[in-house]
Amino acid sequence: MSRRENADRRGRSRRPARPRLLVVCGAARTEEQYLQGLRDSIPNRAVDIAILKRPKDPAEVVRYAVQHARRATGDFDEIWCVFDVDEFDIRPAQAEARRHDVHLGISNPCFEFWLLLHHDDCRNHLTGYQQVVTRLRRFVPRYDKAELRFGDYAGGVQDAVTRARRLDRGPETCDNPSTGVWRLAERIMKEEGL
16 A cells, blocks of 8 residues: 555545655765754654765765665655755756756855854855854854754754845855755745744
């Protein structure tokens, strides 16, 4: 019996299955830790979220997500990839994502910009990771890429979504600074009605 069926074997009506999201992160820890914290902070989630990591170039992250979704025993309603621009040419990843209907949460210059938006309405060009982290540490002095604590950001998620949305020029545009992670965060929170 498919997980999408709305009746059990006795014919009783069941609640529809929750949408399943596969999220593949392009870094070793930071994105995964943040998304696990966001997922776990929402009681009685209306979505199921599987979070994996694949610290490779963005095109490889997208290919891995597509392959994993195909091999998975359960189906996924949406596939998301979260990665940084850094020094990568992200156009191959964007093309691959379009071919396979994969949603992207791209941050330019880095994921830490998304974290910064939880505390600061930054709209200025940022030269790279170090400049973003220096600014982030004004608000989270003990920020450590290897040990992200979601509690440092929990109260500012909606602010980050609002700020990131104002910077957004469309899902294919990755101006500096910008981040598409707001779409994923909003998707998770909207299902819950937050």
